[in-house]
Amino acid sequence: MLLLRLLPAGLAFGILQVVLRLADDADVVRRLKERDPKAMSDLYDRYGRLAYSLICRVVRNPSAAEDLLQETFMRVWNRVGSFDAERGALGPWVLAVARNRAIDYLRSVDGRMQAGAVDLDRIEHPAQFSDIDASTLAIDRVRRLKSAFEKLTPNQRVVIELAYYEGMSQTEMAGRLKQPLGTVKTWTRSALKILREELAEAAIA
């Protein structure tokens, strides 16, 4: 049920790669807006593996994951016009689009086609990813966040996973876990509070 027990070297390296390239993301966005195919290649080289890993974690189907990754990058290509090259955080946006494609697929497979599709479209709009702290993905901060996650109780960890990797609302979590909604809300609120505080301390440090 844990996200990770240890931060593998490969993942650490991957996150470091993301961090080092944050400064170049603005240039990639500019070239994407100019419809430069090389920019798309660069975007894929930077975030393709991470996005694919995330999608695989959500859908647990390599074949579907490939299709969804292609959808992700086509969506980014088609919507980059609304992305602010100077103020936008490209990595978080790509991850959000990838995650949402995966959740959308999961919902269609599970038959959970609510109004979710509309919400996903809204929450991944490029304008939502302006003025985000680009250093959030710095390796030391990620490591501290992971450490904090591992200190959560099992109940707190499971509700975080259900929200992030299965796109479940708290009502759905309550049904899945056979717990009162109030209990699920308490677990979720307390988990996020701990993680938020850890991230804030890491930012100050």
Next chain:
Amino acid sequence: MTCRELQDAYELYALGVLEGEEKAEIDAHVARGCEICLQGLADARAMNAALLSFVPEKYPSARLKRRVMEGIGVRHPGWGWLGAFAAALMLIVALWLAVQERERTTQLAEARRMVLQVSGERDRLTQALQFLSDPQTVPASFGKGPAAPPRGYVFLHPHLGVLLIASNLPAAGQGKAYEMWVIPKGGAPRPAGLFQSEGARAVHILNGPIDVAALGAVVVTVEPEAGSAAPTSQPIIAAPVGT
């Protein structure tokens, strides 16, 4: 609800899984440009990105990048060459299959021809047996004496026609054929069909009723391959009827 009361819901809102009153409240705060909620949501999206990066690393296949690039209209240069090669290969395969098909068609036609030939020979043999077994059949022999000249029998039947069975009959020659004639008593020879010998033997049948009593002889001459209206050479077989 106040911003403070909503601050624990920003992450779920940014994930799109928040529902109910809390969602409606944040929607309202965002709609009126609440700076506290907008900054809270920005921080929430940052934390969400960090949490989403906690996944076991998976490696997509190399072809996946090609698919992505093809999605924006970029063709892999290698595919052009490979495509041309594949097209050429398919053309070669198609031509080979066409040749194979033609050969099979030829073989099939040859097989059919052989079947027809065998069927024809079977029919002739069947008719020959019918001749031989029928009590109304009258024999007339030829070529007695030394084995060198053609020899055999001519069988005549008033309803079945004429049956010729010959041996010591060499090939008629290039562009030539044997032609049988029925000669009425006191009359001119009438054509009775063309045939070739095989292995120095020949079986030839003239179908149809004949007046055996009015028949004087049955002869065979060598004629041009297309046949003649009247004998152009000396008979090599002459079988008098009724002797």
